[in-house]
Amino acid sequence: MLAQRTTLFNPSGTAAARAAAKQAADAGREIIDLTAGEIWADLSPDVRRGAIEAIDKGINRYTDTIGIMELREALAEKVSSHTGQNWTVDEIAVTSGAKQALFHCAMVILNPGDEVIIPAPYWTTFPAQILLAGGVPIFVDTRASGYVPRIDDIKAAITDRTKAIVINTPTNPTGAVYDVVTLMGIAEMAINRNLWVIFDECYGDFVHAGQVHHPITALAPKARPRTLIVNAFSKSLALTGWRIGYLSAPKQVINAVKALQSHTTSNPNVIGQHAVLAHLRRGDGSYESRLRDQLAAGRRLGLALLSSMKRVPIPVADGGFYFYLNLTEILKSTAKEPVARNADHVADRLLRDAGVAAVSGTAFGDPMGLRLSYGVPLGALEVGLHRVIDVLNSWE
Structure with a gap:
């Protein structure tokens, strides 16, 4: 059974x-x-060399649950540069891909019955993980608005049980890129309604035709204490099989994620961590x-x-x-x-x-x-x- x-x-x-x-x-x-x-x-040559060097050094043991300190420091620097804000290692967790980061987000912020707004079409894993955490997905249809949600439609979906909103830009599956006005409107709602924002920017490195990807915390710094930023190297470095993702979030969220991860996968792949670190240190873009x-x-x-x-x-x-x-x-x-x-x-x-x-x-x-x-x-x-x-x- x-x-x-x-x-x-x-x-x-x-x-x-x-x-x-x-x-x-x-x-x-x-x-x-x-x-x-x-x-x-x-593979990126730097990723390849970093992995081989780690293997040659006999690196094969557990790391800190949420990643080696050197990688978290490099990621804090990367996120700081990306958002124009200062992020510390206490606000970074390395995960086994973005999926694990998203699952942790749902598990550490949701109580049974909490509602989470998801613009649709959506990546298939978003509602599944929310349901697993006891939450209730609430979908906002974006098909009539170019696959970017209207602020009024999001507002209409908010109830007393709404706990969070998931934002994925550029979006999977549609390829739509959220504009500044939409992101600012979402940030304002999150602040006024005391909502979490789960901001999935795994495709942020790939925007086309004059479009610009905007980190939501860069546009609305006041939303940072309630924003969980999910990213990974699966897309940006074509490393889907290596399963190295990361979460940038307030310290109390990272502490909860660390405790949860210690009881699930423990640390992410150690060779993958060192390989990505090598690329961050040596890569020239x-x-x-x-x-x-x-x-x-x-x-x-x-x-x-x-x-x-x-x-x-x-x-x-x-x-x-x-x-x-x-x-x-x-x-x-x-x-x-x-x-x-x-x-x-x-x-x-x-x-x-x-x-x-x-x-x-x-x-x-x-x-x-x-x-x-x-x-x-x-x-x-x-x-x-x-x-x-x-x-x-x-x-x-």
Whole structure:
């Protein structure tokens, strides 16, 4: 007999899409996999050397629960530079990826029944973790406002039980980037209503087309005591498998996170910590610049191809590395046919008929959306998008 909490969540929708792609490929089919939330790139030379040096030194023992002091000092310096404020090591925790940082946030600030506002479409893990912590996700639909929430819609969702709001910018899955007015409005609400802000900026290094990523505490310093900043190196250094993330938060939150982490994973991967530290100390920004150039090229190629879609608008794609397709019109036009009824059916048809794996928007609370990653090699992206366009344009 399983615990009741296991009924609160399903396997990650993005992980399920990756698994379906692998299953099809293992069966011998040629599959273009556009599901993964990662960049296909070689390791940073500094990360590689840092890891090898740590191994050669025989570094293999426990570290402090929330990371080695040298890495936390380097991260405090990084966050201080990023936000224009002074952050100390007491306000930094290193975690096993951003997911663990987000889970800790939910576990240390939420009581049973506390409500948390989440703009939708949302990353699939946000509501799952809130439910696990006993909280109640409250969704604010952003589809009619370019995937950036209206302040009035957020205000309308606030009740006496609201404890926090989750902000993810640039957003996964939509690629929208929150503007200054929206972020200032959210910060003001958090201050006036005594709310926590969980600020996920894991895609903050990747903004496009003249957009700017704004750290919320830099715009509204008074919101800092109630802001939990989540970040990781999974995207910015293409290190998804290494699981090194970090949380910047008030000291009392970090203390609680340290106690919690001591009973779950203990310290993050020690070799990964030293590898990232080496990059922070030695990196000159050239590796990050190459990643941005790679994604910019994928974005240009993809937008040019997707402009030929007949009944699907060109996606926002202002940040991150996803094309998020709004399938509303094409699904309306095929509603009387057995072609597709929602994004799940579209994703199934693309995998079956085009050999392209995509993530259905139902994983993100949107049955009319479809996420395609452009973090893949350009050749695979071009072939995959041509196949997607051919299939969708064939539906009348």
